[in-house]
Amino acid sequence: MDGEETQGNVGGDTTAAQIRDARLDPKVKAIVLRVNSPGGSVTASEVIRAELAAARAAGKPVVVSMGGMAASGGYWISTPANYIVANPSTLTGSIGIFGVITTVENSLDSIGVHTDGVSTSPLADVSITRALPPEVQQMMQLSIENGPARINALSRWLLMRVIQRRSRLIKSPRATSGPVRMQKLTGWSIVSGISMMRSPKQQSWQK
Structure with missing residues (x-):
């Protein structure tokens, strides 16, 4: 979500500030980010x-560990990582659009x-x-219905971000059309590995 984090929600500004602090702290040698988000x-x-991306450019290795889901914005934030690892059951990919407005007329009706009222127009x-x-x-x-044009532009922008970091990514519609389980992606370069069991020292930061 935009701004500061709230209970149960990751705030963009809050998380960015924590990453910035880690980048500027000489005692921090690497940043490991756990992503579990739709x-x-x-x-x-x-x-x-x-x-x-700024942390990586400053020479701080960035590792992303994907949980059960790292879809849409969850993968977006993962793209600058030197190394991305995921579970075999991780759902990743997917950019979409929807609209929701919660109404409470039924709840109010249940309590009478x-x-x-009256208004000057149907929408007032x-x-x-x-x-x-x-x-x-x-x-x-x-x-x-008019959203796909904007979403397609965002998808192309995200795909270019991914290709910059994951240069061997196979350009397939499956990469961006919806969530995909990691078993289907093991031959691609959308992630660097499936579940990191070895010590990070044994991994290459140059992936």
């Missing part, structure tokens, strides 16, 4: 990615609370206390 904000992902009194008007639903649907 993704999130594009802005937050790029803030974290840029700080990891109802909302009514949109509220979470009532179901979305058809006009708002249509606006959201059009936004989602």
Whole structure:
């Protein structure tokens, strides 16, 4: 998420600041980042990615360890790493778009609370206390349907980031069209290895 972290959520600014502190601390010899995320904000992902790239450029080795999921923004922030390791069951890849608005009209109805009123237009009194008007639903649907152009641009930008760091990546639609289990990627260079069991000293930082 953008800004500072909250309970259960990774904040882009908070995480970037921690990475920056590690980069500037001469006692820190390497940065190991554990990623277990379905993704999130594009802005937050790029803030974290840029700080990891700065750490690598400063000569600090960066290792990413993927958990059960490192999809979308989770892989985005992993791209600057010298070395990426994942479990055989890790889900990674995937960039998509959707829209959600939570409404509470059913909950209010269950306790006998109802909302009514008048307005100058169908959209003037949109509220979470009532179901979305058809006009708002249509606006959201059009936004989602027109989203692929923006998502395709983001996908191409992300793919170029990946190729810069993982030069042997096979250019296949499967790499960006959805989550893919690591068993399907063992012949690719989207990650450096499957589960790091050896000492980090035995791994090459130049991958």
